[in-house]
Amino acid sequence: MKKIEAIIRHFKLEEVKNALTEAGIQGLTVSEVRGFGRQRGHKEVYRGAEYTVDFLPKIKMDIVVSDEDCDKAIETIVSVGKTGQTGDGKIFVTNLENVIRIRTGETGNEAI
Amino acid sequence: MRNRAFLQVFLLLITSLVITNFIADPVYADDPPTEQTSESESSEVEKQAEFVGADIAWMLVSSAFVLMMSAPGLALFYGGLVRKKNILSVMMQCIFLMGIMSVVWALWGYSLAFAPDLPLGGMTGFIGGFDKVLLNGVIPHLNSAGEPIIPAAGTIPESVFMIFQMMFFIITPALICGAFAERMKFSSMVLFSVLWGTFVYCPIAHWVWSDTGWLCECNKDALYPALDFAGGTVVHISSGVSALICAIILGKRLGYxxxxxxxxxxTYTFIGATMLWMGWFGFNAGSALAANGSAVNAFVTTHMAAAAGVIxxxxxxxxxxxxxxxxxxxxxxxxxxxxxTPACGSVTPIHxxxxxxxxxxxxxxxxxxxxNTFGYDDTLDAFGVHGVGGTIGAMLTGVFATKVITGERVGLIEGNSYQLVNQLVSVLASAGIAIVGTIIILKFIDILMGLRVSQDDEIRGLDITEHGEEGYIFF
Incomplete structure (x- = not known):
């Protein structure tokens, strides 16, 4: 099993979610996060006081998939989430030890 | 513990006032105020004055509008500008002032501002006396024939005038809160507002608006008859200058x-600002104290000035x-x-x-x-907007006042350069008492109970540390 953490743009969330659902991904968790990478922050001015905003808002998706589905999910996120501009985000993939469905106690691939 | 001591002092103050009034009351019954004596001489029994319904209606609406400026208007305007850990502290300041300043106004504030002069060694027009303490002679009473009489102020009951002015008494200290937001102790803020209202606001209001005030253009014997229709000096210069003093004495916020x-x-700030704009129609046009041409002109000029300010x-x-x-x-x-604000009763909409x-x-x-040049931390620019804007307004009133609107007194453009002197004196006088009064009051409170919250509390935010609540709770 793999855990995919994808940082994407806010306005791509709906498209990416739909594409993943069509590709057979059964569930995901979304959170609003802030961070920075190559995309630079911006300046804000309030009554003459200037602030540099370094942390930009992004969406983070947590997706857990079986080993076979992993590549498909990544391809989907990359192809749909891409605009070609700096700031499209990143995908992190890690090996996952176990998954447990709380209701039934099922574990592993069956619980995904 | 200090807070408790402060509360006891405050309660003692109120109690003593109530007691003095009960002792004083029988004296009034035997020896009624002068205007009542003259009336009873002519007709034996005090008669009910005639009122104008339209004026009463407009003044009631205006009073409600001005209250709306304090909250939610100012509360949202200021609340949106602070950090989110302090939003409730700002809102609390506004609503608590709606409470405490209203009571102070009814107990002694109105009397100090609008009762006949307190004789101060022959000087007249500096502060009102105690004749109207506890709204004595302001609210309805029975005449010698046992009929209920509603005291009048012009064409409206005096109660309406009193409560309209009460709303000004609330919003003025609330404006100062912008200067010390995010760092002042709530208890100190409350004591400051009560003392400031009593010793700074009431005298200025008496100078500028009472019939005997030494700056009032309604007073023929005034030393410097200044034009201040709706409170450029009384509300804005007084609060703006005091705000600057507060910002300097309290010092900068941690990490400023x-x-x-x-x-x-x-978005809160936007909602608050637009509510202030709307409420200001009551503030300025209501200051005509009647539904008349003067109110209409004030309404239109007010709107035009706000519009030009935006641009x-x-x-x-x-x-x-x-x-x-x-x-x-x-x-x-x-x-x-x-x-x-000071100009809307004497200039045209184009001015x-x-x-x-x-x-x-x-x-x-x-x-x-x-x-930025001087480096003071006036958190929400109470001085930058109210002090500076109020001064510009007071001075320009002396430039643009026109006979078409005032009916009598004119400004520089119509040849009366002396009016500028009157305006300057009114600006300097109100700024002067505001500076001296604020310094004394702040030093007194600093010694008594301190002014600022602790560093830890300031870092955690006043919402939790001063009020035990959070503005934004998720889950």
């Missing part, structure tokens, strides 16, 4: 200039840094409104545009350049 302190919710401030930003901002537009509206525009630029300069 080092860490970012942007407004946490400009001036947002336009200045547009030119200076390429983008007009929402905060700039909101601030510009308030700057225009502050500036037209209103000029005043609003000049004030918008002047306050923009004060908030963006002046503050």
């Amino acid at each position: 200039g080092q860490e970012p302190m942007p407004p946490h919710n400009l 001036a401030w947002a336009g200045a930003e547009w030119v200076a840094r390429g983008k007009p901002s929402i905060l700039g537009a909101c601030s510009g509206a308030v700057a225009g409104l502050v500036c037209i 209103g545009i000029i005043l609003g525009f000049i004030s918008g630029l002047g306050c923009y300069f004060a908030c963006t350049k002046l503050k």
Whole structure:
């Protein structure tokens, strides 16, 4: 099993979610996060006081998939989430030890 | 423990006032105020004055409008500008002042501002006496024939005048809160507002608005009859200058200039600013104290000045840094409104545009350049907008006052350069008492109970540490 953490743009969330659902991904968790990478922050001015905003808002998706589905999910996120501009985000993939469905106690691939 | 001591002192003060009034009351019954004596001489029994229904209706609505300026207007305007850990502290300041200042006004504030002079060694027109303490002679009473009499102030009951003025008494200290937001102890703020209202606001209101005031244009014997229709000196210069003193004496917020302190919710600020704009119609047009031509002119000039203020401030930003901002537009509206406050009863709407525009630029300069140059932390620019805008307005009133509107007194453009002197004296006098009064009151409170919250409390935010609540709770 793999855990995919994808940082994407806010306005791509709906498209990416739909594409993943069509590709057979059964569930995901979304959170609003802030961070920075190559995309630079911006300046804000309030009554003459200037602030540099370094942390930009992004969406983070947590997706857990079986080993076979992993590549498909990544391809989907990359192809749909891409605009070609700096700031499209990143995908992190890690090996996952176990998954447990709380209701039934099922574990592993069956619980995904 | 200090807080408890403060509460006891305050309760003692109220109790002693109530007791004095009960002792004083029988004296009034035997020896009624002079105006009642003269009436009873002519007709034996005091008669009910005639009222004008339209005037009463307009003044009741205006009073409610002015209250709306304090909260939610000012509460949202200021609340959006602080960091989110302090939003409730700002809202609490506004609503608590609605409570405490109303009671103070009814107990002794109204009397000090509008009762006949307190004789101060022969000087007249400096502060009201105690004749109207506890609303004595203001609210309905029975005449010698046992009929209920409603005391009059012009064409409206005096109660209406009293409560309209009460709303001003609430919002003025609330404006000062902008200077010490995010760091002042709540208990100290309450004591400060009560003392400031009593020893700074009431005298200025008496000078400028009572029939015997030494700055009142309604007083034929006034030393310097200044034009202040709706409170440029009484409300804005007094609060703005005091705000600057507060900002300097309390000192900067922790981390000011080092860490970012942007407004946490400009949408609140926008809502608050637009509510202030609307409420200002009551503030200014209501100051005509009647539903008449003067009220209409004040209404129109007020709107034009706010409109010009928006263009001036947002336009200045547009030119200076390429983008007009929402905060700039909101601030510009308030700057225009502050500036037209003393002027709206003596200038035309076209002059209103000029005043609003000049004030918008002047306050923009004060908030963006002046503050940074001198390095004081006037958190929400109470001085930059109210002090600077109020002064510009008071002076320009002396320039643009026209006979068409005032009916009598004119300004510089119609040949009366002396009016500028009157205006200058009124500005200096109200700024002077505001500076001296604020310094004394703050030093007194500092010794008594301290002014600022502890460093830890300031870092955690006043919402939790002073009120035990949070503005934004998720789950």
